[in-house]
Amino acid sequence: RRLFAGHATAAMLSKITSAACRGLSGRLSARAPAMAAAALRLPMHTGAAPLTTQSTPQMLCYQCEQTSAGTGCTSVGVCSKTPQLAGLQDLQMLYNLRLAQLAHAAGPNCPRKAEVRELFLSSTFATLTNVNFDDSRFEAYLKKAAELVSELEATVPSAPKPPPGLPATLPSDRSSLFRAAAPAGLIARGARVGNEDLFGVVEMATYGMKGAAAYFSHAEHLAAGDAAYTDADRDEVYDEMFRIGSYLAEAGSSPPADAGEALNRALTECLALGGLNLKVMKMLDAAHVTKFGSPRPTDVTTEPRGGRPAILVSGHDLGILQSLLEQTKGRGVDVYTHGEMLPAHSYPKLGEYDHLVGHFGTHWGNQLFEFRHFPGAILMTSNCLRPPTRKYNDRIWTCGPVGFNNIGHIANDDYSPLINKALSLPVFDSSSNNAALRGEPRLTTLKTGFGRDAVLSVADKVVGAIKAGQLKHVFVIGGCDGTETSRSYFTDLARATPADSIMLTLGCGKFRLNGEDHGMLGDLPRLLDMGQCNDAYSAVVVATKLAEALDCSVHDLPLHFAISWFEQKAVAVLLTLLHLELKNIRIGPAVPAFLTPSVVGVLNQKFGLMGVDQEQEDDDLAKMLQGH
Helix, strand or coil, rough: CCCCCCCCCHHHHHCCCHHCCCCCCCCCCCHHHHHHCCCCCCCCCCCCCCCCCCCCCCCCCCCCCCHHHHHHEEECCCCCCCHHHHHHHHHHHHHHHHHHHHHHHHHHHCCHHHHHHHHHHHHHHHCCCCCCCHHHHHHHHHHHHHHHHHHHHHCCCCCCCCCCCCCCCCCCCHHHHHHHHHHCCCHHHHHHCHHHHHHHHHHHHHHHHHHHHHHHHHHHHHHCCCCCHHHHHHHHHHHHHHHHHHHHHHCCCCCCCCCHHHHHHHHHHHHHHHHHHHHHHHHHHHHHHHHHHCCEEEECCCCCCCCEEEEEECCCCCHHHHHHHHHCCCCCCCEEEEEHHHHHHHHHHHHCCCCCEEEECCCHHHHHHHHHCCCCEECCCCCCCCCCCCCCCCCEEEEEECCCCCCCCCCCCCHHHHHHHHCCCCCCHHHHHHHHHHCCCCEEEEEEEECCHHHHHEEEEEHHHCCCCCEEEEEEEECCCCCCCHHHHHHHHHHHHHCCCCEEEECCHHCCCCCCCCCEEEEEEEEEEECCCCHHHHHHHHHHHHHHCCCCCCCCEEEEEEEEEEHHHHHHHHHHHHCCCCCCCECCCCCCCCCCCCHHHHHHCCCCCCCCECHHHHHHHHHHHCCC
């Protein structure tokens, strides 16, 4: 497991200079040079952790790509997260890592196992960027977590010491709870660790854990049964999740005895987390296929059917979509997808609902404008939720892990309030659709459903085209989208790819590409939409099978990666790609703020991981075509 031997040592890190970090193949993003030149410095260990005596905890959050100034949000989140909410989420994660410690120590006979597992998944999912803004939901999560921790500490023999920063007793009033959250925050924990390189890598593993927990929560919610995965598979995931969580509880809260060895261990656990996420994505893929059939190439209209009330469904959760479709049968309501729900149309069993009629809008970052012009009711099933405006806050509901203060929340799978609201609203017609487009031309039909089975069904043609020299390059361009104009890099890169290449896309990053016709290569569209962000598993399977057919390794394939990232699911996917030892992955628009330039240099040397060159995508393309 010493995968970073010779790389992640204190001596190695001391030799890595800013010049080595410029091995990131050109310029970092407009924000990243500032990060590279003057990365956010956490306080070094000086004894007691700083405490907050006010009702507002000292804030620092850098878990997403859009973090303020590329270093961290300190007064309010770019996502609109308040310092109070940030504190509650930090405290929840520390409680969850304590639960992981105790569950790992207890083993198979963990008391209240089902409750521990469910709370760990649901509350961890809720801490992802743009998922849950509701203070009261986190207060309820914390109350339950404190109860479980107290019982397990009393019953688990040889329970490990709790991480510093966890309150001995959870306060019951809100102002005291906010104060109690301060020692669980990044500033306090970073001071206790006292090593910025190590703390950043531990946080990367923590964010990867969040992403993997979110994917596993989706899989568990589908309840697809043994045909998807077995109890043994489930136990294996939870065991590894709690093992890594137990490590994070200690490593993220205390100074290391040996900095080089501690950093090596942290990087190794990141790769282990990537391996865990690969298994989770495989299980989620199996659950989707078991419940809804294997995706098939599908044309999805972006034009409204018109004449009927409508509901718009955004997020990722296909199980929630199916429940809504069941409850709206025969009610005279049309259902449209938004964002990463677009691939839902390619699943045969979901396609059987004749009132699932089309797709509206683009990625989550445009929802403030798009939701305003959608005249019907709206349902958010998962991330990413932007704080609703008064233009539509009376007709949007959250469900599952999603929440927002004073916004309706669907409980117990009863969508009656949402459906009744839709029936009371104006019908969805072309005028509303045209207003949402802001005058921009868009394709009236989007193609999706090029999952692993669909692509492998024509694998002989792909292999033949590669052998004949007709197909020379395969680009993977996609991931999480965001709101910055710098993300046009991915659109420009796709436009510039040569005619003898195809592009695989997934996640909401597809909306930077799928508004244009990229043509055909033989019988194949040059742009193949493989699905949601979790369908990165399909891309892994396709790459593996193509390598087998060509009698080579995956590393010998003409694969080029340009990955847009935003939140913690993307971190989990990135760690999976590194676990698979895939090389020369470009990420952007910005390099993660939680990684120091020294650590970025190590990842560049070990894996060729690099930032995109936002201003010179043509230079990046030239290097990709040369195999760099």
